[in-house]
Amino acid sequence: MSTADTERAYDQRHVHSHHHPEGEAHGTFKGYMTGFILSVILTTIPFWLVMGDVLPSKQATVFIIMGFAVVQILVHMIYFLHMNTSSEGGWNMLALIFTLVLVVITLAGSLWVMFNMNDNMMPVSAHEMRNAP
Amino acid sequence: MSAHAAETTFPPDSFYDTGEHHPQNGTMLGFWLYLMSDCLIFAVLFAMYGVVGANYAAGPGPKDLFDLGLVAVNTSMLLLSSITYGFAMLEMARGRQNAVLGWLAVTGLFGLAFVGLELYEFNHFIHEGAGPQRSAFLSAFFALVGTHGLHVSFGIVWLVVLMVQVRKMGLTEPNRRRLACLSLFWHFLDVVWIGVFTFVYLMGVLR
Numbered sequence: 001m002s003t004a005d006t007e008r009a010y011d012q013r014h015v016h017s018h019h020h021p022e023g024e025a026h027g028t029f030k031g032y033m034t035g036f037i038l039s040v041i042l043t044t045i046p047f048w049l050v051m052g053d054v055l056p057s058k059q060a061t062v063f064i065i066m067g068f069a070v071v072q073i074l075v076h077m078i079y080f081l082h083m084n085t086s087s088e089g090g091w092n093m094l095a096l097i098f099t100l101v102l103v104v105i106t107l108a109g110s111l112w113v114m115f116n117m118n119d120n121m122m123p124v125s126a127h128e129m130r131n132a133p
Numbered sequence: 134m135s136a137h138a139a140e141t142t143f144p145p146d147s148f149y150d151t152g153e154h155h156p157q158n159g160t161m162l163g164f165w166l167y168l169m170s171d172c173l174i175f176a177v178l179f180a181m182y183g184v185v186g187a188n189y190a191a192g193p194g195p196k197d198l199f200d201l202g203l204v205a206v207n208t209s210m211l212l213l214s215s216i217t218y219g220f221a222m223l224e225m226a227r228g229r230q231n232a233v234l235g236w237l238a239v240t241g242l243f244g245l246a247f248v249g250l251e252l253y254e255f256n257h258f259i260h261e262g263a264g265p266q267r268s269a270f271l272s273a274f275f276a277l278v279g280t281h282g283l284h285v286s287f288g289i290v291w292l293v294v295l296m297v298q299v300r301k302m303g304l305t306e307p308n309r310r311r312l313a314c315l316s317l318f319w320h321f322l323d324v325v326w327i328g329v330f331t332f333v334y335l336m337g338v339l340r
Contacts, residue, residue, distance in 0.1 A: 026222070026226050027219060027222060027223065028223075029223055032216060032219035032220070032223070033216075035216075035219075036212070036215070036216040036219075039212055039215075040212065043208055043209075043212065043327075043330075046331065046335055047201065047204075047205050047208075047335070050201065050335045050338055050339060051201050051202075051205075058339050061339055062336055062339055065331055065335050065336070066331065066336075068331070069327050069328065069331035069332075072327050073324055073327055073328075076215075076320060076323060076324045076327070077324070080215055080219060080320040080323070081317060081320050081321070081324075088161060088162045088165070091162055092162065092165050095162075095165060095166055095169050096169065098169075099169040099172050099173065102173060102176070103172065103173065103176040106173070106176045106177060106180050107176060107179060107180050107183065110180035110181075110183065110184055111180065111183050111184060114184040115184075
């Protein structure tokens with residue numbers, strides 16, 4: 001195999017990557033607009049629910065707006081950040097999943113531990129403190 | 134013998150090339166890892182807000198302070214800046230430099246409007262005696278929302294620097310990579326803001 005042949009073979013193998021050297025996912029106009037319109041809807045409804053005092057139950061409103069937030073975060077991930085399972089050979093997704101595990105441990109752990117500490121160790125009032133066992 | 138050996142020996146790079154696409158350089162992955170570490174910073178700030186967010190120290194609470202109309206306008210500023218940055222990325226893929234610069238400028242203006250409204254809100258709170266030193270709730274609020282605002286501010290600085298670079302050197306490969314990194318950063322900040330307006334503002338007013 002001559003040097004020229006080797007170089008040509010090398011070029012053929014690598015030519016596909018010249019326009020996407022980082023393997024970045026490119027969005028399309030349709031993709032961005034879909035994400036934008038979905039985001040507008042998913043933002044407007046929670047604000048309307050809270051500002052308009054639409055539902056009688058606060059508990060229900062809280063759960064619904066939390067649901068909308070999760071869906072909107074997914075919409076942003078897919079349409080704006082172009083997340084998929086194959087970008088960067090899957091390492092993007094792996095790092096995201098690892099981070100989400102840490103985020104859940106941090107949030108749930110902090111709230112759980114501190115709520116219990118508050119509940120068990122801090123007397124709410126002087127009256128309770130006097131009557132504490 | 135030596136000629137035969139040369140024929141069967143693979144070039145060094147093809148020996149390991151199993152047909153998978155390996156990124157030539159790991160900038161995008163590295164930047165993604167940075168964003169994930171940033172995500173942890175915000176997770177800790179959200180956790181802190183969740184823990185002390187109801188400790189008003191007999192001071193003003195979310196219901197007395199938050200103006201949801203202003204927050205809605207702020208949210209729309211950030212959302213609009215996200216889509217205009219998306220348009221800049223689309224023009225970059227087409228190689229139209231002036232259109233890229235135009236959309237980047239629009240994105241920067243929306244970002245400035247966002248930071249301006251947030252500073253107005255902070256200023257308003259502090260003048261009402263609801264500064265970060267007033268209660269644990271306000272300390273956590275200023276730390277969380279302020280950190281996000283600082284990120285957006287530095288994003289605007291980065292945006293301006295990139296506009297100068299694109300104007301000077303054109304849409305070169307390094308500039309495209311930098312614009313792609315800032316794109317991730319900008320959209321990531323919008324994702325964090327979804328958490329802020331839901332958990333801090335909307336749920337604060339509901340409480």
